[in-house]
Amino acid sequence: MDLTFSREEEAFRERVRSFIAEHLPARLKGRTRRDLATKEDYLDWHRTLYRKGWVAPLWPKEYGGTDWSVTERYIFNEECARAETPPLIPFGLAMVGPVIYTFGNAAQKQKFLPRILSGDDWWCQGYSEPGAGSDLASLKTRAVRDGDHYVVNGQKTWTTLAQFADWIFCLVRTDPSVKPQQGITFLLVDMKTPGITVKPIIVLDGVREVNEVFFDDVMVPIENRVGEENQGWTYAKFLLVHERSGIAGVARSKKAIERLREIAAAEQVDGTPLIETDEFARKVAEVEIDLTALEFTELRTLAAEARGGHAGPESSILKIKGTEIQQRITELTLEAVGYYAYPDAHGFGDNEYPVGPEDSVGTAGVYFNMRKASIYGGSNEIQRNIIAKAVLGL
């Protein structure tokens, strides 16, 4: 057993670090998803990594992956977090891409994969519906075969950044007569197809992050079906357990704690920096210790993968603890700023700077918004159900 990195790994880290230092524009550094207002903001860093060949470390080499070891991927993620690079939108790279290269046909691979890598196609995810959240299999959006097309009718919801999307991957019901899981098909749908309407949902912090997507007699060519008709649930499940590394968000949370410490060092309580008060110092220590435990849980998972195993349902721990920690950090940050949590960051004009110290701006909004982390992507209750069943055998 050994915690240290090999000389080769250290050299790799150096290469990553200097690449980032050289290519990350100052205006993008430290900008989180919520600060990125335009599509261009999002794609800028994506394209930089694409040009370097580093945009899809998880993909097999033949489709444009990097062929890195588990440890190298870990180092890459750490360095990105350290440098506060903007996040990459996962819907193409981490979600539909792997489905296409695993279950798609040659034509689909050729058509879609390069444009995902290059950022030419922006994807969004059509899973949830108003009546189908945690119980995804109860989805009702219908697709009826009509010659060489499917005609899709129904509604998806909580569709993140659909307003920017060129394509949406959808679970649709093609056979309502069988068990819910069995009659589902996985379709790739061009967002420009007539009959698609996108309506914004404003979330708690006043931001347009998610949408409703309506389908009204939308014609989808059969060649845009992934795999077999009625087998979509298999591909969807694959996506749910596929590669959860990064889902824990350890490196990002470390950075967030660093920021929290800075804020709490500036805030004074009776002349003492908040971070030096017994109670707050302990609370920060507690979340940091939790995060250390999670980091090693993730490392153990990665090590098991590297030894040829693969991430099992235990990795639901990474989702549960990861989101709990992210939420806790936003909660402590809200606490740290005191009264300056009050101003509504979205209540100021576009060219007007909100009141309060820079670090305090929007902390309440971030806290409110982060409540989603334990809801989306399989709620933490669903994750607990998975562990109870698949790991504990209950």
Next chain:
Amino acid sequence: MDLTFSREEEAFRERVRSFIAEHLPARLKGRTRRDLATKEDYLDWHRTLYRKGWVAPLWPKEYGGTDWSVTERYIFNEECARAETPPLIPFGLAMVGPVIYTFGNAAQKQKFLPRILSGDDWWCQGYSEPGAGSDLASLKTRAVRDGDHYVVNGQKTWTTLAQFADWIFCLVRTDPSVKPQQGITFLLVDMKTPGITVKPIIVLDGVREVNEVFFDDVMVPIENRVGEENQGWTYAKFLLVHERSGIAGVARSKKAIERLREIAAAEQVDGTPLIETDEFARKVAEVEIDLTALEFTELRTLAAEARGGHAGPESSILKIKGTEIQQRITELTLEAVGYYAYPDAHGFGDNEYPVGPEDSVGTAGVYFNMRKASIYGGSNEIQRNIIAKAVLGL
């Protein structure tokens, strides 16, 4: 709305206080159930209150009650806790007594009630069975009619202080062919009846507090059946919701916090009394605040009762929060004594004083033992089920 006591109520408090001061022997003061080793220890204070006519404040005047108002009962409990009087064993006074005067016949009332009041009969409770804990209605102890007797066979368990008991009240199955709740009968059984065997169960802290009670062809005269055959579940349920005042244990917990403060004032951390360290002071404050909330929740319940309502299923809150607080106090006390939690108080000879400061002796045992509080008397999970169903309508 008014928090103050009337002049009459204050005078009542004075009377109670001086009676206790005059009659509580020093050797009994502050002794909890676990310190009372002999039957005589237990009965001493019971008999003192009996002679005064104060042993059964909850009972109707006609059966030997005190006819006190809700507020007077509250004051009486407060004063007892304040003076650290020994506890009264509830099985006769608070449990079978009310069942007998509510559902028993004249002969039963005449035979049993006076001896419960006087302490001549010690009762224990035959509810739980090895296979029937939270799911009490699944009990299997059989009673078969044979002339003017029931023949009882089966086993009860977790029977508190059965080793001292003269009588046991039992739920037995008289009709196994109907729904579990329907074929149950409520019997009063003389512990001297042939066929009864009592076997101790040693609990976590090494104390004999509970027992198994075995029934082997035990003959119980029909006149010892309370109410109707097969209607026992009604009487059992009555007992479960009857008079929960006191179940919160507010006054006793206040005293326990006082003790905790004393212990934490004596214990030093780097030269500072533990109670003055930021972290410990906060933890004690937290449990004290919790207790204040519970106290007012209980007062609100009492006030509703006094206005003619009666304690509904909301009073399950008193059980849940009350036990959580009791457990938390024992946990903090264990923490406070540091290394002197280690010595096993039962590992010393009878005449040997255990090592460590007096206040530390047995703290770990009390902590371990108190885990039962959330299990017995309807586990806290069952209490939550009750609230979910009966209050929230889920």
Next chain:
Amino acid sequence: MDFAYSEEQNLLRNSVVRLLADNYSFETFKKVSRGEPGWRPESWKQFAELGLLGAPLPEAYGGLGGGPVETMVVMEAFGRALVVEPYVPTVVVGGGILQSAGSEAHKQEWLPKIAAGDAVLAFAFAEPQGRYNLADLAVTAKKQGSAYVLNGQKSVVIGAPFAHALIVTARTAGARREEKGLSVFLVNRRARGISTRDFPTVDGLRASEITFENVEVPADNLVGTPDDALPLIEQIVDEAIAAHCAEALGAMRMLQESTVEFSKTRKQFGVPIGKFQALQHRMVDMFMQVEQSASMTLMVTLKLGDSESARKKAASAAKVQIGKAARFVGQNAVQIHGGMGMTDELALGHYFKRVTMIDTLYGNVDHHLKRYASLG
């Protein structure tokens, strides 16, 4: 001991609940909180007509002659309806401070106006450097002739954008954070030298950052004893805390009840989610938190007139309970609502925001735990 409302209190309760049901829907809240001027003078007038604005004020000055219980009744109802109008700053703080420490002239001028709905007040007590310490003041008031001259900055003054006057805490003597040396002033919101930056708050209120630059305040506008106002400020803040506890209680009841209702209709896996035991127990815990908060709201309300240390302990204990409950109830209400809990269009999220911000107001859980513990 008696926990029942009097007949008048019951009447008050029924009438405020009815008024809000008829006139203060969630749609109203959204429209008012998102538009200008950020409050609804028309509602304020209705409150006045019903006597709410004078509920805890003396009858001699146009009030109903009630006290903390009346405030509790009003604020719990306001919490249920997400009322944005500045009741606490105007009636509880403004009315309260003038009633207990104002001169006869102050009372005659202001109390009837408050009760009639003709005066809105705001309480300028927080400062950028002071966090929750009421004595950590950098705003100074220097006596010059027959006036005091105020300089410095106050933060997040709720209701200030539409206030006629400000209750301002300032240092007239002593060093920063010293207990002695504080005074309270009644300051015309339009006085020369006051500049404000108005903004919306995350929970739908309006507030201002206020800068005082050589603002002259007539010495007559000093309220109470000069240089020794901390006890007065603390008393009033504890009363405001009790009022906000009641507000939070009303909001938490809505969160808890609407979560239970939602769980009965929302189906997943073919059954209402309220049938899942893990969620049931969570909702029971929410219910218990709300009930414990109701108990503490009652407790602090009934103890506001007790000895100083009993009152302080009561206020801090209540604030701790409410702050913890708000977090637990709010977070779980959102969680159980799932995606629906995250939308800005549902009332739920706004209750969550309101109770979250009440934890911050006048000191959060940590602050009050420490204060409670320090009172021994």
Next chain:
Amino acid sequence: MDFAYSEEQNLLRNSVVRLLADNYSFETFKKVSRGEPGWRPESWKQFAELGLLGAPLPEAYGGLGGGPVETMVVMEAFGRALVVEPYVPTVVVGGGILQSAGSEAHKQEWLPKIAAGDAVLAFAFAEPQGRYNLADLAVTAKKQGSAYVLNGQKSVVIGAPFAHALIVTARTAGARREEKGLSVFLVNRRARGISTRDFPTVDGLRASEITFENVEVPADNLVGTPDDALPLIEQIVDEAIAAHCAEALGAMRMLQESTVEFSKTRKQFGVPIGKFQALQHRMVDMFMQVEQSASMTLMVTLKLGDSESARKKAASAAKVQIGKAARFVGQNAVQIHGGMGMTDELALGHYFKRVTMIDTLYGNVDHHLKRYASLG
């Protein structure tokens, strides 16, 4: 980075697990912990024969030449079996302190005896007034000629009743709680002037209160640098913490697994209680706590050789996680077992007691949170 056991470590693991399965049942634990002498020399011999007692000791002195990972492997297995024999005091503390600071003569005399199972050591570091501060010592050692004279009292010295020698921390200079001025001595348990009071602990171990009255210790028995032993003591305590984390981990795995098993067979309301979602989620939380504890045990074990501050942070972080997990896992294991969880006859309660006491040992959660925070 590599988290796999070496072939030798796997071998060690398998053999210790097999030995305990064959020879150390719960019945054994009960008999040994309740009877005299309170440990089983026969087991100790078996441990020696298997090489466990020399696992982390150098091969030159009869050990296996392993390190912290080997200790972790042994202690996790010991935790699963509720082993009562004093492995940590003897091997980790005694062996460790002599190995890192003892003279060549110490090593030659003691290490082979430890590895062979011929020497039991106990660690006398805690004092009645000192709580968890390793430098808060009232036991003094004064140099007199070629000897030191010890006076004072040590508390709860685990394993002392059957120890051959004691590792004693004492103040040779400086004032109480001063960081400088501490020294470590190897003291014959039978030395004149030592009186002990032996007692059983709540978790089935044996310990002693030890009084030193003018106990003469040859100067040769000083271990390490005089007057500057705190860094050595801290290093060894951190190593002991890592070992106890592994022990607690083993015990928690038993608690968690047996609770899951119990919940599958115990029926209430006609179904196994493991079908109730509220209990399922609780057991998932227990499982997560155990996995997070496994991670932290690994982490601290691999960081014992890091820089002083990294090591201290690692040890405190691990102790915090283990302490919290122990409480949560232990309490809920008992709760889910219901009445059965309360009996002394079931193994469950004894695991609960053991992990509870490990939280106290070498400082509880609060102590280590504070220590962690103070390391910046």
